[in-house]
Amino acid sequence: PLPAGRGGGDSSSAPRRAAASAKQYMGSIENSPPSCLGGAGGGINISLEEILKLYEQSWIDDWYESDKQKQEYKKKGREILKEFYQKHKDNWPNAAYLEKGFNIKLRGTRKHENTKTQKHENTKTQKHENTKTQKHENIGTTAVGGEVYTVRGVIDRIDEEDGKLKIVDYKTGSPKDKLTFNEKEQLLIYQMAVSEIFRQEISSLAFYYLNNNSEVEFLGTDEELDKTKDKILNIIKDIKKGEFPAKPSQLCKFCDFYSICEFRKS
């Protein structure tokens, strides 16, 4: 998120810049010759000063409400990077991919299609089943029966450890140690994508909270993955029907339409 007025919020800008520097550094690891990796990111020599230099180079002066605010954010970002460095300097994660884009296909079932379409199709039920086989057929297949939709995204970081993949997303908000289904959703989508793209075992999904350099880790169950897919398809169904109900929340104050929206929550 960017500073207020740019669709961003409170103190999240500095952490985001710090994340960018951290990712830039992790990128230098990724692009190094394999011999430099020394397994699991070990054997890399980079100083904190070099990381902070990357941070300075990545910094953008725009969008702050005042010079004071800008300096505060910048300082916060530096602190985050220092802690990040101390935490990882003796055992850097083996970052196999950074900002990894994905593009997966989801096939809707009849219950996700609009009534008008349903009327013209035969009535044989094609239920959204829970088996693994069914799940993989529904992602990355061509349309047979249900419509096929494309879901695109970008994953912050994918680490490889002992042949397994760990998916990491940097978060700038308040650190959490327990997650609701809705909070897990983003990583669940990433799990679906990575299992489709790599066909490699996924060890875990992790949100990395930059504010205190903590992590919360989990792995989506089949039930959670099915629920996620179901939710995406239902959202697509509503979009196709032209239904976009307002969802006022605490985030309204960061919304670009705040000043003109009749539903805004102040």
Ligand code: SF4
């Ligand atoms: S309810 Fe209105 S102000 Fe709030 S996020 Fe939606 S469009 Fe923006």
